[in-house]
Amino acid sequence: xxxxxxxxxxxxxxxxxxxxxxxxxxxxxxxxxxxxxxxxxxxxxxxxxxxxxxxxxxxxxxxxxxxxxxxxxxxxxxxxxxxxxxxxxxxxxxxxxxxxxxxxxxxxxxxxxxxxxxxxxxxxxxxxxxxxxxxxxxxxxxxxxxxxxxxxxxxxxxxxxxxxxxxxxxxxxxxxxxxxxxxxxxxxxxxxxxxxxxxxxxxxxxxxxxxxxxxxxxxxxxxxxxxxxxxxxxxxxxxxxxxxxxxxxxxxxxxxxxxxxxxxxxxxxxxxxxxxxxxxxxxxxxxxxxxxxxxxxxxxxxxxxxxxxxxxxxxxxxxxxxxxxxxxxxxxxxxxxxxxxxxxxxxxxxxxxxxxxxxxxxxxxxxxxxxxxxxxxxxxxxxxxxxxxxxxxxxxxxxxxxxxxxxxxxxxxxxxxxxxxxxxxxxxxxxxxxxxxxxxxxxxxxxxxxxxxxxxxxxxxxxxxxxxxxxxxxxxxxxxxxxxxxxxxxxxxxxxxxxxxxxxxxxxxxxxxxxxxxxxxxxxxxxxxxxxxxxxxxxxxxxxxxxxxxxxxxxxxxxxxxxxxxxxxxxxxxxxxxxxxxxxxxxxxxxxxxxxxxxxxxxxxxxxxxxxxxxxxxxxxxxxxxxxxxxxxxxxxxxxxxxxxxxxxxxxxxxxxxxxxxxxxxxxxxxxxxxxxxxxxxxxxxxxxxxxxxxxxxxxxxxxxxxxxxxxxxxxxxxxxxxxxxxxxxxxxxxxxxxxxxxxxxxxxxxxxxxxxxxxxxxxxxxxxxxxxxxxxxxxxxxxxxxxxxxxxxxxxxxxxxxxxxxxxxxxxxxxxxxxxxxxxxxxxxxxxxxxxxxxxxxxxxxxxxxxxxxxxxxxxxxxxxxxxxxxxxxxxxxxxxxxxxxxxxxxx
Numbered sequence: 001x002x003x004x005x006x007x008x009x010x011x012x013x014x015x016x017x018x019x020x021x022x023x024x025x026x027x028x029x030x031x032x033x034x035x036x037x038x039x040x041x042x043x044x045x046x047x048x049x050x051x052x053x054x055x056x057x058x059x060x061x062x063x064x065x066x067x068x069x070x071x072x073x074x075x076x077x078x079x080x081x082x083x084x085x086x087x088x089x090x091x092x093x094x095x096x097x098x099x100x101x102x103x104x105x106x107x108x109x110x111x112x113x114x115x116x117x118x119x120x121x122x123x124x125x126x127x128x129x130x131x132x133x134x135x136x137x138x139x140x141x142x143x144x145x146x147x148x149x150x151x152x153x154x155x156x157x158x159x160x161x162x163x164x165x166x167x168x169x170x171x172x173x174x175x176x177x178x179x180x181x182x183x184x185x186x187x188x189x190x191x192x193x194x195x196x197x198x199x200x201x202x203x204x205x206x207x208x209x210x211x212x213x214x215x216x217x218x219x220x221x222x223x224x225x226x227x228x229x230x231x232x233x234x235x236x237x238x239x240x241x242x243x244x245x246x247x248x249x250x251x252x253x254x255x256x257x258x259x260x261x262x263x264x265x266x267x268x269x270x271x272x273x274x275x276x277x278x279x280x281x282x283x284x285x286x287x288x289x290x291x292x293x294x295x296x297x298x299x300x301x302x303x304x305x306x307x308x309x310x311x312x313x314x315x316x317x318x319x320x321x322x323x324x325x326x327x328x329x330x331x332x333x334x335x336x337x338x339x340x341x342x343x344x345x346x347x348x349x350x351x352x353x354x355x356x357x358x359x360x361x362x363x364x365x366x367x368x369x370x371x372x373x374x375x376x377x378x379x380x381x382x383x384x385x386x387x388x389x390x391x392x393x394x395x396x397x398x399x400x401x402x403x404x405x406x407x408x409x410x411x412x413x414x415x416x417x418x419x420x421x422x423x424x425x426x427x428x429x430x431x432x433x434x435x436x437x438x439x440x441x442x443x444x445x446x447x448x449x450x451x452x453x454x455x456x457x458x459x460x461x462x463x464x465x466x467x468x469x470x471x472x473x474x475x476x477x478x479x480x481x482x483x484x485x486x487x488x489x490x491x492x493x494x495x496x497x498x499x500x501x502x503x504x505x506x507x508x509x510x511x512x513x514x515x516x517x518x519x520x521x522x523x524x525x526x527x528x529x530x531x532x533x534x535x536x537x538x539x540x541x542x543x544x545x546x547x548x549x550x551x552x553x554x555x556x557x558x559x560x561x562x563x564x565x566x567x568x569x570x571x572x573x574x575x576x577x578x579x580x581x582x583x584x585x586x587x588x589x590x591x592x593x594x595x596x597x598x599x600x601x602x603x604x605x606x607x608x609x610x611x612x613x614x615x616x617x618x619x620x621x622x623x624x625x626x627x628x629x630x631x632x633x634x635x636x637x638x639x640x641x642x643x644x645x646x647x648x649x650x651x652x653x654x655x656x657x658x659x660x661x662x663x664x665x666x667x668x669x670x671x672x673x674x675x676x677x678x679x680x681x682x683x684x685x686x687x688x689x690x691x692x693x694x695x696x697x698x699x700x701x702x703x704x705x706x707x708x709x710x711x712x713x714x715x716x717x718x719x720x721x722x723x724x725x726x727x728x729x730x731x732x733x734x735x736x737x738x739x740x741x742x743x744x745x746x747x748x749x750x751x752x753x754x755x756x757x758x759x760x761x762x763x764x765x766x767x768x769x770x771x772x773x774x775x776x777x778x779x780x781x782x783x784x785x786x787x788x789x790x791x792x793x794x795x796x797x798x799x800x801x802x803x804x805x806x807x808x809x810x811x812x813x814x815x816x817x818x819x820x821x822x823x824x825x826x827x828x829x830x831x832x833x834x835x836x837x838x839x840x841x842x843x844x845x846x847x848x849x850x851x852x853x854x855x856x857x858x859x860x861x862x863x864x865x866x867x868x869x870x871x872x873x874x875x876x877x878x879x880x881x882x883x884x885x886x887x888x889x890x891x892x893x
Contacts, residue, residue: 113167
């Protein structure tokens with residue numbers, strides 16, 4: 001249960017540490033502004049700022065209290081006077097070069113879920129989710145419920161869903177301090193009862209209590225009537241504002257033109273958006289403290305290990321296996337066991353020990369169940385019980401098992417599929433491709449079936465020689481690969497599992513595929529180590545040449561550049577460290593089309609996200625997207641990781657100038673787009689505007705990041721997975737809370753086309769197989785036209801409490817079979833009734849909070865503010881992990 005009405009005294013040492021930080025840390029000049037609203041209200045503090053700053057505060061607490069095994073404890077004085085960055089924290093705690101990419105990605109998930117509350121059609125106009133319209137009791141109930149769902153989802157090891165619910169909870173919590181008059185009442189601490197469901201909210205303004213006077217100016221410092229009751233502003237027209245009540249205020253609030261005019265929100269420093277802009281910093285200060293409380297409560301409920309998994313506070317990857325268990329798979333299963341055992345034993349107790357384990361068996365006609373755990377011994381025991389038994393015919397349910405693994409594997413992970421059979425469920429190919437990109441997971445297939453072989457395991461039907469193409473398509477979409485080998489080599493080839501879990505990055509090749517009599521070129525910089533070249537195919541010869549002209553051929557053993565091993569048609573060359581920087585070449589002579597992959601270990605990597613600029617509607621800003629949509633002006637946000645893990649912190653920071661978009665798989669350059677640095681360089685945040693013509697056609701492309709290190713040497717990184725331009729925008733959203741067994745939940749679907757006419761078939765699926773109906777199975781759209789639909793998900797009485805449901809909607813072009821389908825995924829939590837966690841609250845209003853008579857947004861190239869404004873500058877006492885002294889007073893609650 002979370003939260004309870006117990007005081008914060010159980011947090012003990014955490015509060016003392018925060019007190020020390022407040023007293024000792026020098027103030028920072030500014031927080032990093034939110035990229036999406038930077039141009040609209042500079043100097044403002046955003047939801048993203050508050051969320052990430054609070055998470056870093058509590059992560060530093062954890063690091064200070066729990067010294068890492070085998071390393072000296074962190075010293076508080078090392079952080080004095082410095083901006084607190086995830087890269088620096090990881091380097092100090094786990095050691096130099098430890099990647100913070102997953103941690104920053106997890107924070108990004110929470111921050112985007114937070115921001116999405118202002119954009120999703122089921123949440124953006126709901127006053128209960130923003131503490132608007134004096135719905136303070138209802139808002140607190142929804143806030144507490146979202147935090148409880150965060151704990152349930154985290155304990156169920158569905159951390160993506162947990163982060164979504166956490167983002168929603170933090171948005172509401174932070175909105176309270178901007179949308180209510182708590183600050184105007186002179187409060188210097190967070191509200192003492194918002195996070196405790198058994199404590200009632202007191203001194204609330206009632207229906208007949210006037211709260212605001214009329215104000216016809218942008219700035220309204222004195223419009224609140226002199227009283228001591230707690231109120232909040234009305235926004236828009238649903239529900240309508242009663243006479244005498246306050247508005248939210250600002251340019252986008254329709255209620256603010258109705259007497260009493262004006263408003264009281266403190267979202268930003270701009271009077272055009274926030275009539276109480278002069279109190280913005282005070283509201284943000286309390287919102288930060290409250291967010292730290294929320295993170296600390298989650299830590300106390302989940303424990304340090306559970307909290308670390310929630311935010312991926314580790315440089316380690318997960319370990320995820322999909323295993324064919326038919327009778328011919330004995331060698332492959334044994335190889336998977338050996339690799340898993342090696343990884344567990346080698347990394348146990350260290351920073352690179354996997355924190356999440358997933359195992360999904362399959363055969364024909366069955367697959368699953370999925371086994372997930374954070375305990376390596378439990379994983380090993382489960383894996384050790386798997387044996388190759390019967391069912392030796394082909395094909396099998398491989399993609400169904402892989403889809404199940406993707407639903408339970410953390411983002412930015414590697415998944416390894418061991419099989420010797422083609423897929424019986426090839427119809428799932430496109431959906432699995434899309435899911436790998438939504439999850440940003442890389443899939444590697446280790447196949448002991450030779451695609452040209454006509455004899456082997458029994459088959460119940462004649463199989464196409466192209467039967468392995470679904471694996472090739474999934475591997476390409478996910479940034480993985482398909483490796484064919486033989487039983488006698490599988491244990492050696494499976495060693496790539498250990499390499500991948502070590503978080504190696506793939507280096508871009510020019511050209512990306514082998515061209516006869518033309519060398520492949522790749523760049524080595526001073527931040528790369530443990531470079532490995534893998535070549536797979538019917539190779540007659542190859543050589544590798546370094547920038548000094550030193551070459552090494554295909555001879556096995558130690559050479560002048562590294563050590564070469566061969567396993568049938570698979571070659572591995574591990575280069576010697578340190579490597580000479582500059583341009584390297586690989587020349588391959590082979591029959592057919594061999595595959596070449598170069599990987600290396602480095603802390604310098606990047607994350608990327610897309611968004612659509614929005615200037616109309618109640619919450620302007622940039623709407624986050626998983627994939628770019630054809631025909632839309634799209635913003636690309638690049639977040640460089642590892643800047644704080646350089647060998648010498650005093651060295652100049654690397655600089656990245658542009659991104660290159662290349663078609664996949666042949667590598668044709670689609671365009672070069674300049675990058676603009678946003679905020680302090682050490683934050684590593686860059687932005688680019690992708691014009692609609694650049695994303696005019698659906699299809700995959702890769703992102704390459706080009707720049708220079710601190711001494712002018714070239715840097716080249718490529719995103720682990722390619723992106724895909726989808727033909728239409730699909731928005732699938734559900735109720736803001738959890739699902740209860742025995743109920744029917746309404747879901748909302750929006751489809752929009754921006755690149756031309758679309759004639760689409762819509763298909764739905766649910767995992768597990770609950771009943772799902774829809775009022776929309778086919779739609780025809782003209783350019784810039786939207787359609788809305790409703791779905792009803794029936795949760796049976798027998799549904800397991802605290803389980804996760806995945807709903808998928810697929811839009812397929814009825815006329816153009818070459819156009820890839822578009823998928824939308826929605827994760828929902830099933831939770832049984834828990835009366836002890838619920839607050840008695842007034843009945844929800846029957847007023848509609850969602851209008852579907854017009855498109856959800858209008859497109860623009862202008863980045864304008866959302867409800868929370870832009871970034872923070874200038875407050876002279878706002879320390880990076882400071883401003884927490886007031887937490888001392890919470891110990892007496």
